[in-house]
Amino acid sequence: MKKIEAIIKPFALEKVKSALHDMGVYGMTISEVKGYGRQKGHSEIYRGAEYMVDFIPKIKIELFVVSEDVESMVECIRQAANSGKIGDGKIFILPVDDVVRVRTSERGDSAI
Amino acid sequence: MNTGDTAFMLIATSMVMLMTPGLALFYGGLVRSKNVLGTIMHSMVCLGVVSIIWVLYGYSLAFGPDNSGLIGNLSLMGLNGVSLSPGPYSKTIPDLLFCAFQLMFAIITPALISGAIAERMKFSAYLLFITLWSTFVYLPICHWVWGGGWLAKMGALDFAGGTVIHINSGVAALVAAIMLGKRKGWGRESFHPHNLPMTILGAGILWFGWFGFNAGSALSAGETATLAFFTTQVATGAAVLSWLAVEWLVQKKPTTLGAVSGALAGLVAITPAAGFVSPVSAIIIGFSAGAICYGAVLAKNKLGYDDALDVVGIHGVGGLFGALATGMFASTAVNQAGANGLFFGNPHQFLVQAIGAGAAIAYSVVLTFIILKVVGTLTGGIRLEQEDEMQGLDLSQHSEVGYTS
Numbered sequence: 001m002k003k004i005e006a007i008i009k010p011f012a013l014e015k016v017k018s019a020l021h022d023m024g025v026y027g028m029t030i031s032e033v034k035g036y037g038r039q040k041g042h043s044e045i046y047r048g049a050e051y052m053v054d055f056i057p058k059i060k061i062e063l064f065v066v067s068e069d070v071e072s073m074v075e076c077i078r079q080a081a082n083s084g085k086i087g088d089g090k091i092f093i094l095p096v097d098d099v100v101r102v103r104t105s106e107r108g109d110s111a112i
Numbered sequence: 113m114n115t116g117d118t119a120f121m122l123i124a125t126s127m128v129m130l131m132t133p134g135l136a137l138f139y140g141g142l143v144r145s146k147n148v149l150g151t152i153m154h155s156m157v158c159l160g161v162v163s164i165i166w167v168l169y170g171y172s173l174a175f176g177p178d179n180s181g182l183i184g185n186l187s188l189m190g191l192n193g194v195s196l197s198p199g200p201y202s203k204t205i206p207d208l209l210f211c212a213f214q215l216m217f218a219i220i221t222p223a224l225i226s227g228a229i230a231e232r233m234k235f236s237a238y239l240l241f242i243t244l245w246s247t248f249v250y251l252p253i254c255h256w257v258w259g260g261g262w263l264a265k266m267g268a269l270d271f272a273g274g275t276v277i278h279i280n281s282g283v284a285a286l287v288a289a290i291m292l293g294k295r296k297g298w299g300r301e302s303f304h305p306h307n308l309p310m311t312i313l314g315a316g317i318l319w320f321g322w323f324g325f326n327a328g329s330a331l332s333a334g335e336t337a338t339l340a341f342f343t344t345q346v347a348t349g350a351a352v353l354s355w356l357a358v359e360w361l362v363q364k365k366p367t368t369l370g371a372v373s374g375a376l377a378g379l380v381a382i383t384p385a386a387g388f389v390s391p392v393s394a395i396i397i398g399f400s401a402g403a404i405c406y407g408a409v410l411a412k413n414k415l416g417y418d419d420a421l422d423v424v425g426i427h428g429v430g431g432l433f434g435a436l437a438t439g440m441f442a443s444t445a446v447n448q449a450g451a452n453g454l455f456f457g458n459p460h461q462f463l464v465q466a467i468g469a470g471a472a473i474a475y476s477v478v479l480t481f482i483i484l485k486v487v488g489t490l491t492g493g494i495r496l497e498q499e500d501e502m503q504g505l506d507l508s509q510h511s512e513v514g515y516t517s
Contacts, residue, residue, distance in 0.1 A: 044304070045363050047373060047422060048410040051302035 001096040001109060002070045004063040007033065008081040008089040013059045019080040020063070023073065029062040039087030058089065064096060066109050113197065114204035120333035121205050121213060127324025128216035132159055132223050134317025138372075139227050141311030142421050144303060147231045148514040150505020154226035154238060161239065162219040162246055167191055170218060171211050173251040174259050175201065181262030183252050201258075204332050213328060214258075221250050221277045227421030228285030231303075232295050232501050235509040237487050237494040244483045245284065253280050253472050268468035269442055269451060269461070271340065272329035274384025274434040275472045282428020283473050284480040285419060291484050292494060294418035296501050303420070308369055315372035319348060322379045326386040336447055340386035344379065347386075347398030351378025354402030362410075370406070373426065377405035380430035385438040388450035393441035397434065405430045432469055439465030 008016060013030065020028065034055035041054040065073050074091055082088055101111040136155035143151045162170070169189050176184030188194055191211065199207025222242040229238070256263040257270045270276060295303065305311060326344045330337035355374025356366040381401030382394055389397065409425035419425065439462035442453035452458040488494045495501075500508035507513060 044302075045365060045367060046305055046369055048359075048363065048406070049413055050363070051304065053302070 001099060001112065002065055002067055003094040003096050004061075004065060004070065004073055004077070005092040005094065006061045006063070006077050006081065006089060007035070007058050007091075008061065008077075009083070009087060010057055010059050012081040012083070012088070013061075016061065016077055016080040019076050020073070023076050025063065025065075025073070031060050031062075033058050033060045037087070037090070056087075064099060064112050066112060113206070114332070117204040117332040117334075118206065118209060120337070121209050121328060121331065124324035124328025125209065125213045125216055127321045128213065128220070128328065129159075129321075131216070131318050131321035131325065132156070132220050134314045134321055135220060135223055136314070137310050138314030138318060138376075139230065139311075139421055141307040141309070141314060142227075142305045143230050144504070145306040145515060146504025146506055146513075148306065148506065149512060150235070150509050151226070151230055153235070153505075153510065154230075155220075155223040157239065158219045158223040158242060161243055162222065163215060165243065165246055166211075166215045166218055170246065170251055171214065173247075174218070174254040175211070175214065176259075178255070178260045181256070181265060183261075184255050184259050202331055210331065213331075214254075217273055217277060217325075218246060218250055218254070221273075221281050222246055224277070224281040224423060224427055225285045225288060227423040228289040228419045229292050230420035231505065232420075232496050233292060233494055234491060234496050234500075235505070237491040240491060241288075241483060241487045241494070244487065245480065248483060249280065249284065249476055249479045250276075253475060256471070257468070263468045263471065266464055266467070267451065267461070268464050269388055269438050270384045270435065270468070271387040271438070272326045272383045274380070274431045274438065275468050278380045278383060278427040278431025279435060279469055279472050280431075280476050282424050282426075282431050283476045285423035286417070286428060287477055287480040288484060289419040289424070290417050291481070292418075295420065296498065298418050305369065312368060312372050315375055319375055319379060322348075322383075326383060330387055336387045336449070339446055342391055343386050343389055343394035344382055346391050347382035347394040347401070348375050348378035350395045350398030351375060351381065351402035351405075354399045355406050356402075358403045358406045373405070373409070373422070374402040376426050377401045377430045380405075380427055381434035381437065383431070384434045385441060388438060388442040388447050388453075390441075390443060390446050393443070397437045397441060400437070401430050401433055404433050432473075435465050435469040436462065439463070 036054050041056050044051050099111040100107055132155050136152040140148045140152040172186050172188035173184045176188040179185050194207050194211050196206045196208055202210040222245055254276050255261040257276050323341055327337040327341040352371050352374040355370050359370040360366045378398040378401050381397050405426050408429035409422050412419055440454040442450050443456045444452050451461050454462040
């Protein structure tokens with residue numbers, strides 16, 4: 001089991017979601033996050049005062065998959081979120097020890 | 113008595129009243145979300161405080177029988193003798209209606225100052241400040257210009273309150289911003305407006321209400337009201353464009369906040385001139401005001417005082433420009449009750465306007481300084497405690513929040 005954590009541009013979410021859905025992924029958790037990497041922030045101007053905004057809005061997708069599916073899922077997200085511009089995001093792959101489904105107390109792969 | 117004029121003035125008075133909640137939204141959107149209610153409160157509470165002052169002694173000191181050109185006497189205290197028949201200031205509407213119309217002006221003036229002290233003044237100190245400021249600054253200057261005081265006798269033109277309201281509140285704002293000091297984090301953190309659509313709605317309400325403010329200042333539904341209505345619209349439109357144009361040139365982007373700030377600058381600048389100038393002159397005045405006020409707002413960032421919401425740059429500078437422009441563009445061809453200005457062969461009028469503006473600036477600066485010193489002593493400091501400022505006005509001063517997430 002692995003956890004895939006992808007940080008993407010907000011407008012890419014719909015495309016990523018439907019691409020994953022086509023791959024048979026029926027659940028995910030997303031959150032609105034803020035951050036910056038190589039893209040840096042942007043500037044905003046209010047009545048002549050210019051502000052650098054370092055942290056810009058991103059979407060974080062959290063997804064748990066069985067180990068065999070990791071590569072295909074990651075590639076699916078990468079393609080859907082790729083606009084070829086700086087700031088498209090990053091995908092992290094982390095090991096997961098175990099999963100418990102609350103209702104049935106199933107564990108492991110079948111609980112995903 | 114004229115029922116048409118009376119109906120018109122009842123509506124105009126209501127429109128000016130609506131400007132204060134409009135200002136509350138305008139300012140409310142410009143602050144950070146933790147201060148939205150406290151900032152709105154600064155305007156709303158003026159509707160309470162000044163209404164009471166006005167009845168008790170305010171109207172009497174501003175519009176009561178003149179004492180050596182400086183202040184009215186107390187014979188109209190409690191509105192004693194202010195009747196439902198036409199009065200000394202209004203031949204065709206009830207005296208009490210003129211009193212109500214003027215009350216709305218007295219309400220919005222201290223509320224305007226609140227933009228300069230935003231996000232860091234203690235509410236108790238603010239409340240005492242507006243009470244004393246209305247009494248000792250607004251009432252005398254109002255009397256000088258409109259109550260038969262020395263500026264009125266000298267022939268200063270102020271159609272709807274450029275000097276009484278905008279110069280006056282603008283320079284008081286400068287004094288208050290300097291005395292209060294910069295907001296915590298000034299120059300390091302960014303102070304983003306938290307809700308520009310709210311600000312734009314507020315600006316729309318102000319623009320709408322301003323027709324009551326300027327056209328209503330004719331006190332009758334006739335030629336002068338129509339002229340003032342029209343000059344208000346075109347000057348404001350011109351100022352929107354000029355602010356945007358300059359901003360676009362200097363900063364490479366035209367902003368919506370720039371559009372509504374330009375509108376405010378135009379409304380302020382045309383206020384003293386509205387009933388005295390032609391529509392073409394109004395466009396010139398508005399167009400100049402947008403660019404001048406933009407420059408004044410930029411200068412603030414260089415001069416280093418924290419006039420949080422630009423009361424000085426827009427009301428102070430815009431009001432001063434408007435007062436002087438009235439002395440340049442006024443023409444008896446459009447209003448015989450007015451005067452000719454510099455460009456119509458009467459340089460003297462320009463001088464009179466400058467004296468009027470200078471007197472209001474000097475008086476307002478000195479008195480505002482003294483009043484804030486007194487308020488600071490009586491309330492243990494005008495500034496919020498650091499911790500309260502970090503937490504925001506809404507929670508620390510009023511125990512409520514504008515938004516739950």
